[in-house]
Amino acid sequence: MKKFHLTLFKAKVAALNIGRVLLRPTYFALFIIATFVVSSFILWSLNLELVSYIVFEAPIALADKMRFFSETYRDIFVTYDNAQALGIVVFSLLFGINSAVFVYVLRLRSFKDMKKQSSASGAGFIAAVISGGCVACGTSLLAPLAATLGATSGAFLRDLSLWLNWIGSGLIIFSLYHLGQLAVPSKS
Numbered sequence: 781m782k783k784f785h786l787t788l789f790k791a792k793v794a795a796l797n798i799g800r801v802l803l804r805p806t807y808f809a810l811f812i813i814a815t816f817v818v819s820s821f822i823l824w825s826l827n828l829e830l831v832s833y834i835v836f837e838a839p840i841a842l843a844d845k846m847r848f849f850s851e852t853y854r855d856i857f858v859t860y861d862n863a864q865a866l867g868i869v870v871f872s873l874l875f876g877i878n879s880a881v882f883v884y885v886l887r888l889r890s891f892k893d894m895k896k897q898s899s900a901s902g903a904g905f906i907a908a909v910i911s912g913g914c915v916a917c918g919t920s921l922l923a924p925l926a927a928t929l930g931a932t933s934g935a936f937l938r939d940l941s942l943w944l945n946w947i948g949s950g951l952i953i954f955s956l957y958h959l960g961q962l963a964v965p966s967k968s
Contacts, residue, residue, distance in 0.1 A: 794960025798881055801963050807880040815876030822868050823852065867945040874952040881959045889962060 801807050824831050834845055857869055 790961055791957060794957050794963075796960075797963040798877065798956060798960045801881050801884045802877065804884075807884055810883060811876040811880040813876075814879035815872045818875045819853070819857075819868060819872035822872065864942050864945070867942055867949070871945050871949045871952070874949055874956070878952050878955055878959070881956065881963050885959050885962045888964075 802811055834840075834848055838845065
């Protein structure tokens with residue numbers, strides 16, 4: 781029971797430290813930018829032909845092209861109506877937070893110090909820190925393997941990407957747990 785309370789206490793400390801880091805304008809801006817970049821990558825990586833068509837070939841005004849892209853983000857971040865859209869939002873937000881806190885901790889400490897002070901193993905810690913990855917990339921890497929094994933259904937691959945997204949979100953939470961303990965903000 782003591783171990784559970786200690787873990788809970790460490791999680792609270794990590795959350796408070798992360799909150800303090802994100803209150804700094806530089807790191808809050810980094811959080812917003814990283815969230816936007818990763819959500820863009822997830823949203824558009826499997827639709828590159830559509831993006832290319834809209835940007836270069838569609839006979840519509842620039843304002844209409846901008847509206848197309850902005851409404852897509854609005855739809856994902858405001859009206860997430862299924863597990864996949866919610867997964868993209870959660871993953872993107874966690875990735876943004878992780879990126880901002882990681883940069884803060886790297887500025888505060890050297891990478892060697894981070895690894896020494898973390899209770900995670902070296903490989904596990906590095907994997908957790910860069911666990912963001914990309915669901916679309918993972919799916920596109922696993923899709924040929926799945927096709928080789930005979931699992932070529934679109935529904936299977938969609939479900940696989942959903943599971944990878946939620947697993948990735950869990951790994952980012954693990955990373956934030958450890959980074960948050962290392963991110964003790966200075967008084968300045």
